[in-house]
Amino acid sequence: MSIYAYVVAGWLLVMGSLGIVRSRNLVHAVVCLGIAQSATYVLLLGVGYQRGAKPPVYGSAPAHPSLHVMDPVVQAMTLTDIVVSATVTALLLALAIQIRKRRGTIDPDELTAIEG
Amino acid sequence: MSRPLRLVVFAAGAGGTAALFLLAVLDMPPFGSRFHPYRNHSVPAALAHATANVVSSVNFDQRGMDTLAEESILFASVVVVATLLRKTDDEEWRKERRGRVLDSTLLMGWILLPYTLLLGFDVVAHGHLTPGGGFQGGVVLGTGIHLLYVAGRYDMLRRVRPIRPFEWGEAIGTGAFACLGVAGVLATGAFLANVVPHGTFGTLLSAGTVPILNGAVGVEVASGVVVLVSAFLDQAIGLETAPAGGGKGGRAGNGRDAEGGGNR
Incomplete structure (x- = not known):
């Protein structure tokens, strides 16, 4: 199962996107976007993993530092x-608050007409 | 677009993405292998600059430019959220409401407040030695301050925590990062070059500019979190629509009319 971690990443991406498509609430959509984005964390950390290797933090000065x-x-x-994800979440939630104030709803299906 | 049709379109797109993703994954080096070319270059570079935490070295030394951009994204998003959620003309501050706080909650809050702040400073200060750094420690600091809200009252938090210094901290943190970059240009000709002496490996004074940049980021992130949370708390608790607005139903309509009159 050497591609298991990568499949988990793909699964998170697709399921998060499905949640956004099916969403009836903008806050729910933002959470789903967070799930979709967490796929990239799993993918990146999966790419960097090596069996039996240590974390990339060295305690004291290593004479012959192990590269593993x-x-x-x-x-x-x-x-x-993660930092970008957090800022995007904050930004989208602020927009959701504004939409609720202006339009009285945060159901994407009811927000069809464009208002300027 | 109707909901069923939307799902069909999504299924086509998701199926295609999943197929391409699977094809790409099948050709990647196997999970957990010893093949890591980036690591083989970044680890010796970090050790050469006496940085024990290689992740911090990558973030603040080897690709500090990217971190400056990341920090600018954070800065911009905090500015935009504060702008979007600022108090409008048809909103006013709610009257002070006195709730009751459990004594145990109060006690835990006051015990945890200094501990959390200390932990936050520790995580920022040792970012180049142990896992952690300016971003992580900054979030601990920024959220730690809000124990005042958990263990007390919202109006108390607003009195104890004036928002202005944190807005300044946000800007100063970002500016300090950029200034250190310019210092690198003046000293060696390279932006964000590690110009400070590297010190002894594994001690607090090591890794050159990495701990300084960590500190700048820590100030910025902590301030940014406080500004963000205060903007959301104001919306949730602090602000209410002025009585003239005529209750919740009229709120949306009034806001729209007011804006329409002003802008068009």
Whole structure:
């Protein structure tokens, strides 16, 4: 099952997107977007994983540092990913509040007409 | 588009995406293998700059430019949320409401407040040595302050935590990161170059600019979280539609009319 982790990532992406498509509530849609985005965390960390390797944090000065650690580059990218996800969530929730104030609903199906 | 039709369109798109994704995955190096070319380059580079936490080295030293962009995204989103959720003319501050807080909640809040803040500073300060850093520690600091809200009252939080300094902190944190980048240009000609002496591996004073950038990010993230949470708390608790608006039903209509009159 060497591709299991990658399949989990693909599954999260598709299920999160399905949740957005089926959503009747913008807050629910934002949460689904978060789930879809968490696919990238699983994918990135899965790419960087190595069996039996240690975390990429060294305790004291290593004389002959072992290179067999998890890939730190994808871990750093995951951190970036989480930060961006959090900011996008905040932004979308603020927009949902504004839509509720202006239009009186947060059901995407009722928000059909474009208002300027 | 009707809901069933939308699902059909989605099924086609999702099926195609899933098929292509599976094809791509089948050709990737197997999960858990020893093949990690990025790691083989980034780890020696981190050790050369005396950075124990390689992830921090990647974030703040090897690709600090990306982190500056990431920080700018955070900054922009906080500014936009604060703008979207600012108090409008037809809203006013709610009267102070005195609720009752359980003594046990109060006690836990006051015990956890200093502990959480200390933990946040620790995570920021040791970002180059142990897992953690400015982003993680900043979130701990920013949320820790809101124990005041959990263990007390909203109006107390608003009195104890003036929002202005945090708005400044947000800007100063972002600015400090960019200034350190410019310092790198002046010293070596490369933006965000690690210009500070690297120090002894594994000690607090090591990794050159990494802990300084961590501190700048910590200030920015903590301030940003406080500004964000306060904007949402104001909407949820602090603000209410002015009585003249005529209750909830009239709220949406009035807001629209007011804006229409102003903009068109």
